Amino acid sequence: MQDDINSLTDAEIELYARQLVLPGWDETVQAKLLAAHIAIIGIGGLGMPVLAYLAGAGVGHITLIEADRVDITNLHRQHMPQQADIGDTKLDVARRFIETRFPNCQLTCHAEMLTKDNAAHLLNGVTICVDCTDSLVARQMIARYSVEHAISHIFAGAVRHEGQISVFAPHNEAYPDSPCFGCLFPETASYAQAPNCAQAGISGPVVGMLGTMQANETLKLLTGIGTPLIGKLLLVDAAQARFDTINTKRQPDCKICSTNLAD
Numbered sequence: 260m261q262d263d264i265n266s267l268t269d270a271e272i273e274l275y276a277r278q279l280v281l282p283g284w285d286e287t288v289q290a291k292l293l294a295a296h297i298a299i300i301g302i303g304g305l306g307m308p309v310l311a312y313l314a315g316a317g318v319g320h321i322t323l324i325e326a327d328r329v330d331i332t333n334l335h336r337q338h339m340p341q342q343a344d345i346g347d348t349k350l351d352v353a354r355r356f357i358e359t360r361f362p363n364c365q366l367t368c369h370a371e372m373l374t375k376d377n378a379a380h381l382l383n384g385v386t387i388c389v390d391c392t393d394s395l396v397a398r399q400m401i402a403r404y405s406v407e408h409a410i411s412h413i414f415a416g417a418v419r420h421e422g423q424i425s426v427f428a429p430h431n432e433a434y435p436d437s438p439c440f441g442c443l444f445p446e447t448a449s450y451a452q453a454p455n456c457a458q459a460g461i462s463g464p465v466v467g468m469l470g471t472m473q474a475n476e477t478l479k480l481l482t483g484i485g486t487p488l489i490g491k492l493l494l495v496d497a498a499q500a501r502f503d504t505i506n507t508k509r510q511p512d513c514k515i516c517s518t519n520l521a522d
């Protein structure tokens with residue numbers, strides 16, 4: 260029997276025991292996580308660690324958007340599928356993984372690509388978009404939706420032994436002049452020619468590390484603990500074990516946020 264909305268059950272207190280003793284992470288914070296609804300777009304090398312850690316931390320409702328099936332070339336970096344799962348949809352694999360470990364996490368699964376036309380329907384009620392796609396076009400769409408709906412966009416990308424991660428929240432008044440994705444990566448003629456993992460290669464640990472960091476940034480926003488990567492771009496060079504953070508700024512001529520950002 261729960262006393263009030265913030266009370267956790269005995270089972271929840273046991274499940275989350277090791278994070279409930281973290282400084283600043285009390286039962287009220289945990290209740291906020293249980294009430295949260297976030298979306299993960301792309302359930303691959305980035306999305307799988309994001310999903311595992313957010314469901315594990317107790318995020319109550321997660322929308323998954325992914326149209327692909329598991330391929331043998333995915334297994335070196337995607338930890339949820341087994342060999343027997345090759346050919347299954349990534350959504351089914353992810354759902355089985357989460358239902359086995361965290362059956363109380365509510366999953367809403369959409370086996371389709373995010374498009375301009377379905378975004379409002381698929382992302383309805385979501386307060387954070389975790390962008391785990393590998394397509395610049397999809398990232399632009401997520402950026403546009405996030406700006407228009409004043410929700411946070413947690414971006415990461417990885418190729419070869421390198422990666423980058425940032426949190427875009429130009430609506431967040433605590434971070435004036437912070438950019439959206441389009442401010443940093445404006446659409447250009449060479450946009451479609453950016454190398455993907457199939458062409459350039461990708462290190463399994465590197466994409467896993469970036470996905471894990473996206474989960475961490477999401478938890479920072481949900482718990483209020485720490486300082487999120489808003490207005491900053493973290494560059495990772497795993498081959499040299501180098502981490503550099505650069506400050507970023509809103510661009511007044513940005514095609515996404517200069518016209519959509521509410522005053």
Ligand SMILES: [Zn+2]
Pocket residue numbers: 438439440441442443509510513514515516517
């Ligand atoms: Zn912008």
